[in-house]
Amino acid sequence: MRKKIIAGNWKMNLTFAEAMALADNLLDENKNIDDVEVVLASPFIFLHPLINRIQSNPNFSIAAQNCSDKIKGAFTGEIAASMLASIGVEHVILGHSERRQLYGETNSMIAAKVDRALENGVFPIFCCGELLAERNNNIHFNVVKKQLEESLFHLTSNQIDECIIAYEPVWAIGTGVTASFEQAQEMHEFIRSTISSKYSKSIAEEISILYGGSVTPANASELFDGDDIDGALVGGASLKEKDFSDIIKAMLTKI
Numbered sequence: 686m687r688k689k690i691i692a693g694n695w696k697m698n699l700t701f702a703e704a705m706a707l708a709d710n711l712l713d714e715n716k717n718i719d720d721v722e723v724v725l726a727s728p729f730i731f732l733h734p735l736i737n738r739i740q741s742n743p744n745f746s747i748a749a750q751n752c753s754d755k756i757k758g759a760f761t762g763e764i765a766a767s768m769l770a771s772i773g774v775e776h777v778i779l780g781h782s783e784r785r786q787l788y789g790e791t792n793s794m795i796a797a798k799v800d801r802a803l804e805n806g807v808f809p810i811f812c813c814g815e816l817l818a819e820r821n822n823n824i825h826f827n828v829v830k831k832q833l834e835e836s837l838f839h840l841t842s843n844q845i846d847e848c849i850i851a852y853e854p855v856w857a858i859g860t861g862v863t864a865s866f867e868q869a870q871e872m873h874e875f876i877r878s879t880i881s882s883k884y885s886k887s888i889a890e891e892i893s894i895l896y897g898g899s900v901t902p903a904n905a906s907e908l909f910d911g912d913d914i915d916g917a918l919v920g921g922a923s924l925k926e927k928d929f930s931d932i933i934k935a936m937l938t939k940i
């Protein structure tokens with residue numbers, strides 16, 4: 686069975702005290718959640734203390750929200766994948782639409798980041814998704830296919846197997862508008878079949894594909910009914926302990 690994953694993307698939110706309190710409450714509330722992996726994607730400076738905290742719960746892991754496309758050197762303000770690996774960070778979100786739109790990340794830059802992460806044993810959570818105008822013009826499948834081709838399809842079978850994919854329609858991120866169950870499942874199925882054509886059916890069947898974009902306790906359960914929807918990448922609702930725990934519970938009921 687594919688791994689079921691609920692990831693919280695805290696983005697640039699929370700103070701140190703707030704972040705630790707949120708993590709402690711989540712760890713406390715979600716003790717027996719075998720078969721669901723909970724990933725907390727925190728700002729860089731909270732990663733190390735968070736890693737110490739989650740040792741008590743094998744179902745929790747930590748993600749960075751970005752890493753450099755360079756190996757090391759004179760790149761002021763950047764964080765290398767090797768640094769993440771050196772403190773035990775397991776995952777890194779790459780290609781988030783906020784990075785693409787606000788910081789000019791291109792598919793080829795994201796491909797280099799994916800390489801740096803995998804070279805260091807950090808598993809990418811690769812985000813893809815179309816803009817509203819692209820969906821309205823009916824080119825959403827092409828857009829997502831191109832993102833996969835240009836940032837992931839240079840990988841070997843063993844490497845792509847180490848990636849998690851998150852489908853995040855840009856129009857659904859932070860807007861309160863969620864993709865319908867049909868829209869999400871249809872795109873997840875498309876992503877899986879695109880991976881299957883490039884690699885193999887067995888590889889495609891192993892890769893967890895998460896949905897992201899205004900996931901809340903109110904819509905999570907329906908989304909998780911999708912055969913190809915293996916979890917969620919949650920932004921806003923991941924900052925609220927009860928909402929995030931309820932999303933984890935919604936997944937637990939499907940297993």
Ligand code: PGA
Nearest residue numbers: 858859898899919920921
């Ligand atoms: P949202 O963010 O849940 O607040 O829409 C999702 C994301 O950006 O990963």
